[in-house]
Amino acid sequence: MKLDWDPAKAASNQRKHNVDFADAVSVLDDDRAVTIRECVSGEERFVTLGMNALGRLLVVVYAWRGDTIRIISARRATPHESHQYEG
Numbered sequence: 001m002k003l004d005w006d007p008a009k010a011a012s013n014q015r016k017h018n019v020d021f022a023d024a025v026s027v028l029d030d031d032r033a034v035t036i037r038e039c040v041s042g043e044e045r046f047v048t049l050g051m052n053a054l055g056r057l058l059v060v061v062y063a064w065r066g067d068t069i070r071i072i073s074a075r076r077a078t079p080h081e082s083h084q085y086e087g
Contacts, residue, residue, distance in 0.1 A: 024074035026053035
């Protein structure tokens with residue numbers, strides 16, 4: 001699986017949410033992750049709630065561009081989302 005993101009967007013995301021895209025991508029490997037699909041401005045996007053390799057519960061938004069996953073945003077899960085994940 002190829003991964004990609006806009007460096008300027010990644011820097012903005014780091015400042016706003018204190019989450020590095022490079023650390024967030026491991027959420028996609030979480031066996032317990034929950035993913036929903038949505039359409040935004042005609043683009044199919046995926047929102048995944050899962051644990052990253054550093055043990056942080058994150059929400060990662062991404063889109064498929066051909067065979068590449070393009071990360072759009074990543075942030076810490078809200079308390080409500082944490083409760084959903086922990087079930």
